Amino acid sequence: MAKDNPGDILTCDWNPVIGCQRFSAACRKCWYLDGIFPWQQRLGNIPAQVRPNEAWVFEKRMKVEAL
Ligand code: SF4
Structure with missing residues (x-):
């Protein structure tokens, strides 16, 4: 979970x-795509x-690691 700064996201x-793709007027200034x-x-x-x-899948992130 992001805790220290916005870059942790x-x-x-x-x-x-x-x-993601821009589908509506609300996407015009998308913080994700533009920033x-x-x-x-x-x-x-x-x-x-x-x-x-x-769409891009991070295959490595889909694997569950044992604790
Ligand atoms: S605002 Fe950005 S992330 Fe949200 S649906 Fe639109 S393009 Fe996708």
């Missing part, structure tokens, strides 16, 4: 799938080949 929260996605891609948390409007 894609590194601490469990987000196995990313990607979070490119920022996290620059940080290397999202692979460079992933496009923001395509």
Whole structure:
């Protein structure tokens, strides 16, 4: 869960799938597509080949690890 700063949203929260498309007027200034996605891609948390409007599954995050 994100605790320390807004950047934790894609590194601490469990987000196995990313990607979205603008479907309505409310999406015009999407904080995710315009801000979070490119920022996290620059940080290397999202692979460079992933496009923001395509669904991307982080296969590694889908695996359950034993405690
Ligand atoms: S994440 Fe952005 S593009 Fe997707 S539904 Fe929400 S506002 Fe729209």
